[in-house]
Amino acid sequence: MDVFSEIRPLKAFLSQEKKELNSIGFVPTMGALHKGHLSLIEASRSENRLTVCSIFVNPAQFNNPADLARYPRTLEKDKLLLEKAKCNVLFCPDTAQMYSSQSRVIFDFGELDKTMEGYYRPGHFSGVALVVSKLLNIVTPDRAYFGQKDYQQFKIIEKLVDDLKFDVSLRCMPIIREPDGLAMSSRNARLTQVQRNKAPVFYQSLEEAKSLLRHGDSMKNVRALIAGKMERMGDVKLEYLELADTTNLTPTENVSDNTVLLIAGYVGEIRLIDNLLMKDED
Numbered sequence: 001m002d003v004f005s006e007i008r009p010l011k012a013f014l015s016q017e018k019k020e021l022n023s024i025g026f027v028p029t030m031g032a033l034h035k036g037h038l039s040l041i042e043a044s045r046s047e048n049r050l051t052v053c054s055i056f057v058n059p060a061q062f063n064n065p066a067d068l069a070r071y072p073r074t075l076e077k078d079k080l081l082l083e084k085a086k087c088n089v090l091f092c093p094d095t096a097q098m099y100s101s102q103s104r105v106i107f108d109f110g111e112l113d114k115t116m117e118g119y120y121r122p123g124h125f126s127g128v129a130l131v132v133s134k135l136l137n138i139v140t141p142d143r144a145y146f147g148q149k150d151y152q153q154f155k156i157i158e159k160l161v162d163d164l165k166f167d168v169s170l171r172c173m174p175i176i177r178e179p180d181g182l183a184m185s186s187r188n189a190r191l192t193q194v195q196r197n198k199a200p201v202f203y204q205s206l207e208e209a210k211s212l213l214r215h216g217d218s219m220k221n222v223r224a225l226i227a228g229k230m231e232r233m234g235d236v237k238l239e240y241l242e243l244a245d246t247t248n249l250t251p252t253e254n255v256s257d258n259t260v261l262l263i264a265g266y267v268g269e270i271r272l273i274d275n276l277l278m279k280d281e282d
């Protein structure tokens, strides 16, 4: 695997690959890699001659400095996992490479970044859009791979790519879960054993909410039931549970196959998110 920490040599390398007409698949990450990330590498490998993974903990998308400081960083272990997954190129810049000046472009996605993650993490999606724009400009991939795990983020990136006319095809890949249903996340590594045992409640709540809604319960009742259940567990807190339209993420009360349940909350100080499509998997 070729490893680059600077933009210029990476671009020189990739332009050579482009001359040879090798298609480029791109998997942007913040590292502390797990099987969810590796599924994106695998998807990229299956569709492209060359797979580029980036690892960059993007300060602009953290609205909470403590969360940024504590974000797990495991670069050496990540490199081994990427080698094993047969990733071709790793780009791991430092903050100075990615943010050479203080000035920052601010993105506004209208309704799309005012609800859920956008509401509870002000500025988060502007920071995501900024770093994804930079990375797409640097890597200029044919295809870029993201996880359904960050559903709202994928919708924002779709909008970004459409609005700014980035010449890239986007892929949204399924959520990879632990055997007990917990969605894999770099933040899971920070859970104590007791907290880890409680964390699957987010996925279980999505399944429970889906079934209750399908049987005609209202979102209001379902939300209150789940919030109460979490509160009684101790150390677990529901931040939001929303039913939203899959196309524009507008919150709705009307259950249909075109809706998705999205959940976020805390186990101790660790913030977890998850989602579940109302449409049953085939």
Ligand code: AMP
Pocket: 028, 029, 030, 031, 035, 036, 037, 039, 040, 145, 146, 147, 148, 149, 150, 173, 174, 175, 176, 177, 183, 184, 185, 186
């Ligand atoms: P992150 O390192 O958290 O920024 O995630 C990098 C990419 O991996 C994003 O597109 C995420 O949506 C995706 N991802 C994170 N967790 C999972 C998972 N459990 N399953 C599939 N993709 C994931």
